[in-house]
Amino acid sequence: MTTHSPQKPGAAGRVQEIVGRLRERGHRLTPQRYAVLRALVEGGEHPSAEQLFQRVSEDYPMMSPATVYKTLDTLKAAGEVLELEFRDGPNRYDANMPHAHPHVVCTRCGRIDDVMDERLDPSVVEVSAQTGYQVRGYRLDFYGLCPSCAG
Amino acid sequence: MTTHSPQKPGAAGRVQEIVGRLRERGHRLTPQRYAVLRALVEGGEHPSAEQLFQRVSEDYPMMSPATVYKTLDTLKAAGEVLELEFRDGPNRYDANMPHAHPHVVCTRCGRIDDVMDERLDPSVVEVSAQTGYQVRGYRLDFYGLCPSCAG
DNA sequence: GTCATTGCAAAGCATTTGCAAGTCG
DNA sequence: CGACTTGCAAATGCTTTGCAATGAC
Secondary structure, eight states, rough: OEEEEEEEESHEEEEHHHHHHHHTTTTOOOHHHHHHHHHHHHHHSSSSHHHHHHHHHHTTTTOHHHHHHHHHHHHHHHSEEEEOOSSSSOOOEEESSSSSSOOETTTTOOEEEEEGGGGGGHHHHHHHHHOOOOEEEEEEEEEEEEEHHHO | OOSSSSSTHEEEEEEEHHHHHHTTTTTOOOOOHHHHHHHHHHHHSSSSSHHHHHHHHHHOOTTTTTHHHHHHHHHHHHHHEEEEOOOOSOEEEEEESSOOOOOEEEEETTEEEEEOOOOGGGHHHHHHHHOOOOOOOOOOOEEEEOOOHOO
């Protein structure tokens, strides 16, 4: 058993929650998949597929990037991870708050933080009415410099 | 001279405005660049680089995709076009409202519409205060089905 | 005449896919 | 055991880059 440095409060619980949901959906729990899951939930904030691959590779040197991507696909389909897509640079993932919510993105170092302010949550209903679209979700990113990069 | 079908109100003015700004910045006005500019402003809503390339190719068969991308780079640097990046599918461009504003994106056909509602414009100042980031801009996309695709 | 711009082709990058071998339940 | 997973390598898709030739000013 491998215990990694800074554990997150409630991380174990969230991992088990996801494991349960995957089982319900008839998915198998392979060591690789479990490792990706843990890296995703316990690891730093909003990791990329590459970062997950690096972390898991430490324990499973045979791991391939494709497996990370396939695991992420499975989790996306189960609604257990939020995928933040970027054209410039790798996508970033959040398995701790898998529902849409606003983020701040540092345009210099790539750091991403959640913005916790319900007032910012856009009204999907209003937009539906105004545009005639059947709005299902949204994405709200703020761009700027994080405290470290702003100096 | 080539006159294309559905002209946009004020399109000519916007084209001239951009031409002027480019000149101020010391840029040359080549036929290719001018054609991309017109396609961008007069054409359908939120075209992709590929679509711009197609349109301009009708009049300039020697046109290369690289030139479209380079023109878009120039316009981005001048702040005269808003680039909407997508990982799945090509980026989309808006030269009519080059400042950040909310969009609705059809997840089926790719149609994109502007959302005109100032109440939705997120408060960059508030987010800066809350996160410690120096927030410079934002992106707000709503995802769903457009009226046609919703049936 | 100069130097920005063009156009071609090759490279880049993250991600996806095909498929044979492996393994979870 | 059988169907789901893995891992490798090749393919994908959009965009960027290098560089010689071209042409706007």
